[in-house]
Amino acid sequence: MVSEGAEQRPAVYRMIAEDGEIVYVGKSKQLRARLLSYFRGSWPADKGMRILAAANRIEWTYVPNEFAALREELMQIKKWRPRANVMGKRDARHYAFLRLTAGRAPRLQVVRGAGDGRGFFYGPFVGAVRLADAVRELSDALGLRDCTLDRRMAFDDQRELFTHDTRTPGCIRYEIKRCLGPCIAACSSVAYDERVSLARGFLDGSDDTPMDALRAQMTTASDAMEFERAASYRDKLHRLEGLRASFARLRFAVETLTFAYPVAGHYGEDLIYLVRRGRVVAQLPAAGRLDDPTALAELAGTIDEHPGVRGSAIPPHEIDELLLLSSWFRQHPAELARAVRADGSRAQVLAESA
Numbered sequence: 180m181v182s183e184g185a186e187q188r189p190a191v192y193r194m195i196a197e198d199g200e201i202v203y204v205g206k207s208k209q210l211r212a213r214l215l216s217y218f219r220g221s222w223p224a225d226k227g228m229r230i231l232a233a234a235n236r237i238e239w240t241y242v243p244n245e246f247a248a249l250r251e252e253l254m255q256i257k258k259w260r261p262r263a264n265v266m267g268k269r270d271a272r273h274y275a276f277l278r279l280t281a282g283r284a285p286r287l288q289v290v291r292g293a294g295d296g297r298g299f300f301y302g303p304f305v306g307a308v309r310l311a312d313a314v315r316e317l318s319d320a321l322g323l324r325d326c327t328l329d330r331r332m333a334f335d336d337q338r339e340l341f342t343h344d345t346r347t348p349g350c351i352r353y354e355i356k357r358c359l360g361p362c363i364a365a366c367s368s369v370a371y372d373e374r375v376s377l378a379r380g381f382l383d384g385s386d387d388t389p390m391d392a393l394r395a396q397m398t399t400a401s402d403a404m405e406f407e408r409a410a411s412y413r414d415k416l417h418r419l420e421g422l423r424a425s426f427a428r429l430r431f432a433v434e435t436l437t438f439a440y441p442v443a444g445h446y447g448e449d450l451i452y453l454v455r456r457g458r459v460v461a462q463l464p465a466a467g468r469l470d471d472p473t474a475l476a477e478l479a480g481t482i483d484e485h486p487g488v489r490g491s492a493i494p495p496h497e498i499d500e501l502l503l504l505s506s507w508f509r510q511h512p513a514e515l516a517r518a519v520r521a522d523g524s525r526a527q528v529l530a531e532s533a
């Protein structure tokens with residue numbers, strides 16, 4: 180089944196069943212040795228032998244370097260979804276993401292990957308348990324729900340749409356004022372959406388809108404001599420300020436993954452990858468600039484000219500690539516050290532606060 184033509188160079192290979200189904204996609208920086216290793220396993224204990232048994236031919240695509248093989252493998256796995264590949268396992272235990280779910284009453288939750296890809300994603304974070312604690316606090320502070328996604332919602336302004344008793348308490352969180360109670364028509368969809376916007380502003384960290392809004396509400400309540408309400412806003416404000424610091428500590432410094440990364444090709448196809456916040460935004464022929472720090476810094480300075488999402492939220496389809504690059508540079512600090520930032524400095528070992 181292994182063609183004599185398989186060369187000892189980086190490639191992505193596909194195991195294909197008789198009916199054309201792509202059973203498995205893999206990568207190797209030494210294709211020939213990798214393919215031959217499949218035939219040295221023991222049946223049926225060895226996974227490679229089981230994959231081989233399901234396939235009747237192997238195809239491959241040569242790529243310039245191991246990093247390219249890694250990215251191409253991810254792309255092909257996403258495209259073909261082979262049954263023998265286990266998606267989402269790469270570094271999944273190391274990082275967690277915060278997801279603001281889609282739907283009528285979004286909630287915050289800690290996830291390991293993009294799942295169904297719906298909602299807004301923030302991260303990656305290190306320390307899933309501590310992240311879950313911080314998320315619980317944030318949900319409490321903003322009055323967001325934390326119940327299961329299939330729970331039926333019944334907003335105050337949509338009460339007529341529902342026939343069940345809308346005043347039945349949803350759960351204890353409503354009773355202790357930690358949820359606005361969108362399940363029991365205790366708030367309008369507009370009021371709930373405002374809290375969701377506060378959460379997004381908080382997680383984007385781009386401005387102090389959530390804090391400012393709470394400060395304004397606190398002042399208004401205080402001016403109206405509603406001191407109990409003012410104290411409640413003050414407490415929320417303090418909790419949010421503490422949480423902002425917690426999220427900053429837990430957040431993996433994805434900003435450190437912005438640079439020009441030069442990689443020598445196996446057959447001289449040298450490339451420079453422009454990486455922004457852990458995702459490749461462009462790849463260019465090195466054209467003699469592989470070992471030229473000044474030229475690399477200049478290229479790194481053009482990174483923001485390339486299209487892509489800029490905010491803190493990560494498009495779900497980019498999560499796997501972000502995990503892949505984080506994992507690659509974490510496991511290969513020497514590769515990271517060759518990358519050059521726009522200010523000419525070399526990229527450092529990834530800073531994590533776990």
Ligand code: SF4
Pocket residue numbers: 323324325326327330348349350351352353358359360361362363
């Ligand atoms: S009060 Fe209702 S919406 Fe809020 S968390 Fe409890 S069940 Fe969910």
